[in-house]
Amino acid sequence: MKTFIIKLYIKFLYGNISRDEFLEMRYEINKTSDKELSALLEEEWNDDLNVNKISEKDKAEIKKNLNFYINYDTKRSNKKRYYQIAAVLIPCVVLLSVYLYTLQPQKENGNFVVEVKAGEKALVTLPDHSRVWLNSKTKLTYINGLVNTREVKLTGEAFFKVSKDKTHPFLVSMNNLHVEVLGTSFNVKATPGSDLIETSLVEGKVKLSGVNLSQDYYLKPNEKAIYSHSNKNIQIVSTDNELETAWKDNKLEFKSESFKNILTRMEDWYGVIITCNCPKIENDPISGTFNNEQLTEVLDNFKILYHIKYEIKDKNIIITSK
């Protein structure tokens, strides 16, 4: 690069270039290749020009943003050295866009793990472009490095929209139960500690199999398979998919569920602990839909309907009858 241009460039950096000199420098730089320009910049970079100091305020602001990100990033990483993960978790109720990405491709066959805490939900895109909505208190492990199949392990509740790939079946495995699909959408609920695993099909076709099952089962749309760990069998019933998958659209929906049950679901949904001193209404069946509503709005509804009082202390909510 011509020396006089370098002189102009230095003048520009120090902010004492004239308009005419600037136009000349710009003309030359526009003709310069990225590679050449990069070399010029690098020389300056190593020279420490020491002008234009960052303000303490800006410095602190960026640091805060960075630390917010890395703390978040570190929390998400699995302790057991499963490599990469990720899902941007959504505070409270808002289920928005979330994505799965790979931080560092590892040579080892590390698995992708996404874990969603109570009060949060997530939407992840798997490496095969299948999308999975994860409900609160759910853990999904994507087994990496398989050649002929795609496989995930699930505890908790998830709604799958599996990308079509007939040559690579998609397998969801829970304790003793496997759901195999070729490209479809369905909801699976395998709450840890619960005796039942529920699979509801929205569209397509899925096959259920398990070590404890004498035969394979196939589900049709609008059917639900209920697997019982203790009875080691499957019951197929017709179901209402809107109700089954309402959670993924941020709708807290219940049909004739007991008040007690609903409070348990609300604990997971909002990530709170609810104590109910209201034995009289505990078993009342309740139906209703809350569309993306705040916890207090839901509680206020109950307050009016069931004549209760509630108190919120941090994450603890105490409900008492009036």
Next chain:
Amino acid sequence: MESDILKSYANELRKGSHVAFNAIYEMYGGKIYGFVFSHTKSSEIAKDIVQDTFLKLWTMRSTITADGSLQSLLFTISNHKMIDVFRSQINKVEFEDYIEYSENDEYSENSVERKIYYDEFIKALSISKKLLPQRQLEIFELSREKGLNIEEIAKGLNISEQTVKNQLTSALKTIRVELSKHNMLFLIIFEICFTTYKIK
């Protein structure tokens, strides 16, 4: 060149240490900022690139090698972005205006006013422009942003050159007054800029 401390920071960062990450930020955050700022004269752009660069450093931490220099690594990470913003910034019409303004700024070295940088310049200019009547704004933009001369503007709008001159003069008057509220310097500078270069 780099001290042992830096090497150990690099090592710790690879293992995911927040302390090392923050220490590296303390050492190099300001350097990247100053570097980008001197190329763009914009604090907003400089802040963006500092943040981007360190996020990338964090995400690629596992690939850091002990013998590599952090200084070159940070340059490599931000290099493409820096070249992009540098090229795009110097080719903006407003940037040319800003340089014009800065050049004249030097004449008032004794002034107690602090130096105005690109972001503030653009902000003050856009506020001022809102005050212009439609026709004046149109003529001002043709002159400043499209870089047309008075003759071209007159032809394009099918009005006389004298009308263009008059409209431009009153537009500049409004802008001068408004800019002066942001910094007294503008009052003098803009007069010099616009009268010298545009209204001959």
